[in-house]
Amino acid sequence: MKLLLTHPTGNANVRSTAEACDDAGLLKTFATTVAAFDNNIFGRLSNTNIGSSFNRRRYSNSLQSKTLQFPLRELGRMLTDKLGWNSLSRHEVGVFSVQQVYEALDRAVATELKRNTYDAVYAYEDGARESFIAAKAKQIRTIYDLPTGYWRTAKRIFSEEAVLQPDWVQTMPALIDSPQKLERKDEELRAADQIIVASEFTANTLRDAPFELPTPIIIPYGCPTTPISDQQVDRVSHDKLRVLFVGNLSQGKGIAYLLDAVEQLGSAVELTLIGRRVGQCARLDRALEKHHWIDSLPNAQVLEAMRTHDVLVFPSIFEGFGMVISEALSQGIPVITTPNTCAPTLMKDGKSGFIVPIRDGIAIAEKLEQLHQDRDLLQQMKTAALEVAKNNTWANYQSQLVHALTVNTEGTL
Numbered sequence: 001m002k003l004l005l006t007h008p009t010g011n012a013n014v015r016s017t018a019e020a021c022d023d024a025g026l027l028k029t030f031a032t033t034v035a036a037f038d039n040n041i042f043g044r045l046s047n048t049n050i051g052s053s054f055n056r057r058r059y060s061n062s063l064q065s066k067t068l069q070f071p072l073r074e075l076g077r078m079l080t081d082k083l084g085w086n087s088l089s090r091h092e093v094g095v096f097s098v099q100q101v102y103e104a105l106d107r108a109v110a111t112e113l114k115r116n117t118y119d120a121v122y123a124y125e126d127g128a129r130e131s132f133i134a135a136k137a138k139q140i141r142t143i144y145d146l147p148t149g150y151w152r153t154a155k156r157i158f159s160e161e162a163v164l165q166p167d168w169v170q171t172m173p174a175l176i177d178s179p180q181k182l183e184r185k186d187e188e189l190r191a192a193d194q195i196i197v198a199s200e201f202t203a204n205t206l207r208d209a210p211f212e213l214p215t216p217i218i219i220p221y222g223c224p225t226t227p228i229s230d231q232q233v234d235r236v237s238h239d240k241l242r243v244l245f246v247g248n249l250s251q252g253k254g255i256a257y258l259l260d261a262v263e264q265l266g267s268a269v270e271l272t273l274i275g276r277r278v279g280q281c282a283r284l285d286r287a288l289e290k291h292h293w294i295d296s297l298p299n300a301q302v303l304e305a306m307r308t309h310d311v312l313v314f315p316s317i318f319e320g321f322g323m324v325i326s327e328a329l330s331q332g333i334p335v336i337t338t339p340n341t342c343a344p345t346l347m348k349d350g351k352s353g354f355i356v357p358i359r360d361g362i363a364i365a366e367k368l369e370q371l372h373q374d375r376d377l378l379q380q381m382k383t384a385a386l387e388v389a390k391n392n393t394w395a396n397y398q399s400q401l402v403h404a405l406t407v408n409t410e411g412t413l
Helices: 012-023 041-045 052-057 061-066 072-083 098-115 129-137 151-164 166-171 179-190 200-208 255-268 282-290 299-307 323-330 361-373 375-391 394-406
Strands: 003-006 027-032 067-069 120-124 141-145 194-197 241-246 269-274 292-294 311-314 335-337 353-355
Touching: 003 012, 003 098, 012 027, 012 061, 012 120, 012 394, 027 061, 027 098, 041 052, 061 067, 072 098, 098 120, 098 129, 120 129, 129 141, 129 179, 151 166, 151 179, 151 200, 166 255, 166 282, 194 200, 194 394, 241 255, 241 299, 241 323, 241 361, 255 269, 255 282, 255 361, 269 299, 299 323, 311 323, 311 361, 323 335, 323 375, 335 361, 361 375
Parallel strands: 003 027, 003 120, 027 067, 120 141, 141 194, 241 269, 241 311, 269 292, 311 335, 335 353
Antiparallel strands: none
């Protein structure tokens, strides 16, 4: 197979996909905006203070010869973000907005597909329409990766949330996506020969599509591989239950329900929040003054912070996967989360954590109180969390992905 893989910004699952396809001899080209390698300009800049953010775009050196980069618009986005030039990166319409970065790369990939020979193109949500149109014209197989739930389901859930939590509306940017952007998502889905998702929740949301789709293939993302053993997990000798939240500070993550739960328990818990603000919210302002808040940390330091806490609470109301869940499990930290995440795919309720209903601060408080009172159960869950991580590795993800790409699959949703 001669595969073209494309993604504008890259992340852990994209890197793993690229490496898996390359190792299996499937990858011909990886198209992105900015990629750092040891001996290119972005790699060298990543070793400086001013360019340290390029470390997040670092890929295996073995991919360098197969990588096409189209960096200008993404560099503009990064610069305007740093300088606070918000008008240039305004949602969807700004010349350096995330949407414009995705669409610019999509057009570049479409041109590449027209010029050269490929058997398949693997693209992600919001960056696949033009690529898939070009691919269909040449009878090239189209593989679509949907990292989050389907937009119609998201719109319904967030619209309900806006009524239930009006103070938090500005923290839910999905509510302002234009009809044009949403139609683009549907056009991408309609053109997909194969759909890859990371959780049962995401797969189930596709049932809301008003047209026939291929049956999605569920391949869970892997947990980080870390040198953590059962003996290294904290034995819990302190009085307060140390609670951690990691993610953007939005109501999409259900943060209001976490704050409700913590308020109910008072001094029995100690809350730390790691994540950036999304929009304005007076209630959030008050919470950040009361609890320990860290705006941003490198991933290695996030993992370190997890190891100093007792439990991660991630009460998301809509989440394609929730990488922080797999990260927490890898550090021996139990998780309290909802069914609208990867939890039903990775976890068993009551073993390595708890799966509670969305929008239920009382249920979260009850589980936190249970862990606060029963430290033996907490310790058992810490050990179980490590076991889940050991059984859900990136190597597993890669082998399942290569199998999905190389074995013909049939079926419709």
